[in-house]
Amino acid sequence: MSSGFPWLTALIVLPLLGAAAVWALPATRRRLVRPVALGFSLAEVALAVGAVLSFDTAQAGVHQLVETHSWIPALGVSYAVGVDGVGLLLILLSVVLVPLVLLAAWNEQGSTKEVVSGQLRHYMALILLTQVFMVAVFAARDVFLFYVLFEAMLIPVYFLIGQFGGVRRRYAAVKFLLFSLAGGLVMLVGVIALYLEGPGGPQGFLTENLAGLDLPVGVERWLFVAFFLAFAIKAPMFPVHTWLPDAAEQAPAGTSVLLVGVLDKVGTFGMLTLCLPLFPNASTWAAPVIIVLAVISILYGALLAIAQQDLMRLIAYTSVSHFGFIVLGIFAFTSLSVAGSSFYMVNHGLSTGALFLIAGYLISRRGSRKIADFGGLQKVVPVLAGSFLVAGLSALSLPGLSTFVSEFMVLIGTFARDRPAAVVSAFAVVLAALYILLTYQRIFTGPVRDGLETMPDLNAHERWAVGPLIALMLVVGFYPAPALEFVNEPAQITLDQVGMQDVPSTVLVDDSAATEGSDK
Template sequence: MLSAGFPWLTTLIVLPLVGAAIVWALPTSARAWSRHIALGVSLVVLVLAALVALSFDTAAAGTHQFAELHDWIPAIGTSYAVGLDGVGLLLVLLSVVLTPLVLLAAWKEHGGGGPEAEDRSRHYVALILVLEAFMVAIFAARDVFFFYVLFEAMLVPVYFLIGSFGGLQRRYAAVKFLIYSLAGGLVMLVAVIALYLNGPGGPQGFLTENLVGIDLPVTTERLMFAAFFFAFAIKAPMWPVHTWLPDVAETAPAGTSTLLVGVLDKVGTFGMLTLCLPLFPDASRWAAPVIIVLALISILYGALLAIGQKDLMRLIAYTSVSHFGFIVLGIFAFTSVSVQGSSFYMFNHGLSTGALFLIAGFLVARRGSQQIADFGGLQKVVPVLAGVFLVAGLSALSLPGLSTFVSEFLVLIGTYSRNGPAAIVAVTGVVLAALYVLLTYQRIFTGPVQDELTTMPDLSGRETWVVAPLIALMLVLGFYPAPAIDLVREPATITLEQVGIEDVPNAVTEAQVSLGARTASTEEGSTT
């Protein structure tokens, strides 16, 4: 068990920043070591995060643990406040798992070509470490202003990762990403200020626990909710403010897309769940019908456009638009099961989509093209690569036995308990997912082999180490999801209480209650 008095979360935030500073400060003669240093730092952060997870009290997953609170700018009510509940812990773990895999996947992308290439590699890995620090911090933030600062600060490393290391249209994609994100952030800033003015004020006036339950005028609450939701919908991304994502995914390096779509976009749905619902409960209930419609459109629209894509990276981006629709649907269905499913879905989507982007990156690096038509018959040439792509794809379509199935099933059954028609429409997205995954696999890996592809190498040892942990997590959590479900169950119940909606019982909730009762009885008997 970790010592409760030590600032573990601050350590997780500061370590990557220190690592980035060291990498940037390396003299020219030592810059070939930048990747090794960055990978080593990310692995240390991963180990510390694992220790935090092992020391986390699952029975109290709805409370913020490892909490730290320090005055930051008392004159305007801001604090440095961090702490993790079960949902935040899952997303922090997702961040620290994907970061070293991204660094390992890009090991030969920018380095190994002389001093100039090593210098590019140094900047790339340092920006990845800065991004890791921001990811950990934002999922642990408990102060609304601190959250907002991180929400905007994350744009800086992502902008440079896209604009400096992307493809031909990298500047256009980077600027489009920045404009969309800044527009949402500026609207959100107005609501952040209004929230403080309508809150209790004082040196800790931005603390989330001090803002939950405040009495707001109806119109004011709805406007503030709309501002927060707009910013989070862009970040998520949801239809119709999603158009920046396919452009970024098409031109950004595969590792950047992995972190952007696999982790950073979860800030949008995480914000909806942990800020929009508890801070604006009445407005959340008022807006839910419209948001559910938008979520259903995202599910179907993203899936349909994915089927028609010719560019592999754009295809994966559109699948994510569809998947985020499921996450938002579960959040605003307002049942404990659907909220649990959405919380778990955020983690699982990061695994499956992260794997898809990384594997697609390996394919593109070998072929020199992202066009699906430029592939074909690769199952005979690179069987291991074909196999891991298929597993990641099957996870994306929520095949039973893989972790995404559990979360999608919870979203659908929880939504059906509250809104049957919405759940039935959402099921169509599952069918469309099977089409875009299996058709893509067929086009790339089956059929005759093109002559120029016959010598394509299969996964190397390094690339296998990149993909294997993600595949293993999909399988383990597919057959034994209990550790993750235990982390999100209590936060889901607390969220419903904050929104002021009575849960809808179903077979899943009854089973959870029964299991909880049996566990309590067993513990009581053991104590006796």
């Protein structure tokens, strides 16, 4: 379903223009870096609102705002973009997070000398460039275009980690790049093989032209494995997750927000929108093994989070656990679990994004990532402490906060299909309470540690960065219905694509009534 205005192309081009404008600022105008970058990101928010208003939620399972133009006709490659409800929600997530990350960077990268030298200019331009790829990859409807964006987004993130990160930033950046490139290389083989098996022609890479192919069983399974491995690394899932803790530990807090809050969703989004519709039989064939790996990820990530002494690594391992829930819901193949996973991708971005930002504020004030170096801060920085508590309670799925709805949907939907997996995964709720509440206790309660008595609370810029995320967690937690309109129909269409149906409800019939009915 096309629209008169090219909303998605505009959303892709605008941050690209913003990055170019920031880089082009002359040395005498470098003090305009912050307002120019923030201005472009807020204009992107306004543009995204227009796209949402042009989207028909009654047909959320259909690609809308569609644009298709021939790109490389000799190879069958098109510039084809369009979004269903899930893709639009993830674009909205990235559009909302970027200005908040830029606000956080106001002081994160922030002395006047650094602004003049251009360090902040490069950082903010790279953030805007990252936004280009985030929006584009969630809108891509051409498999080759998706692959190009999937790989290209590594470039700005590599520099964000390697240039602006911590002491071991180069090691973390190279490890992130090597893992991602390895997955991308395997995926490239799958992309080529899929095209050769497909209908060919000038639009041979369009997802709608590749869905429903009658592939040989062995070919379909190998192609599924090629795509799934790349997405599992990106997600990240156990056992190909090991790049994430190092990247999150060494990256600037704002970079971690985008890396874990948005970019890693490309993995689970790819599973949902490419693996399932392109390889439906292979998806159901692999589902039992993937569910086991998802459950392992859920428990493994939660247990390792409890054991962490580094605050950033702790948040990274909680994400391994949360991504396990998302993958579990996708491959449980019920409309409730798939819708819950789609919704979980957004809610995880809100809670984890807030946790990374708040952790960054704590670390910049203390000069240490070690949890043991904090203590008693609830009395010193009450706003910061309260913000951490709300974000943490959302991460552990407290009722009334956004993540609860999506996690509950995943567990209930999975229980209908695979009761053991749902029951075992539910133990992670208890583990989440442990790693969040114990961390809060160690950092914010008890006597104030020496040297922390004068720690400043959140300033105006920092409150504007964290405040909208806290507000969204509360609003979506109490009234999730508008957001669910974007994910319910796509979930049902996903089930139809893989040939699955919801498990019928079990109705308990009174024995006497049943006997009476049989006598009649």
